[in-house]
Amino acid sequence: QKEVEQNSGPLSVPEGAIASLNCTYSDRVSQSFFWYRQYSGKSPELIMSIYSNGDKEDGRFTAQLNKASQYVSLLIRDSQPSDSATYLCALTPGYTGRRALTFGSGTRLQVQP
Amino acid sequence: DAGVTQSPTHLIKTRGQQVTLRCSPKSGHDTVSWYQQALGQGPQFIFQYYEEEERQRGNFPDRFSGHQFPNYSSELNVNALLLGDSALYLCASSLETGAYSGNTIYFGEGSWLTVV
16 A cells, blocks of 8 residues: 555646545654645645644645544645646655655646636 | 755766766755655655765665765765666755744755666
């Protein structure tokens, strides 16, 4: 079993819709969770970080964490064509700085104009 | 404030050769990690340097080695290159902290290595 699982997609949504990206993980000691956006040929860019159960909102983005179910998700409201990218879920067993990130393979999102 | 800078951006090497990639961390950051990202995959952790020592290592062979300098910059060396080493190599910097602080890891733009 992979440590971080994501559906590779592509996930296709119309412009203005809500895109829902999901991620499950296997290691219960994971404490810090991150969503990175990666445009083709570019490096990952941090979108959201979440450390506690529940929801965390930042603009059009909402991260949701459920440690009991080992599940983290990212919602993108009012999706725009510029949101089309690969979204990488990542985690660390502890707090960042001291620990390496473990990434999923990413979900490719396509927002149709 | 300069972010994480990497060089070179692209390079082509032949099987069996050696390559050195370089990274300067974000100002104020003291921890450097290296990741390998093959096409269609997520980044895979290679190793992490702090205080000029390798602190943590992923599942990569000894052909992959590194170094961190007193100014926190770092190098990644790969010996005896294989075709499968073709990938985007990412450097990430962060700040070592003793307690939770919502620390953020920043990535450089990467070095594209093609082995032919």
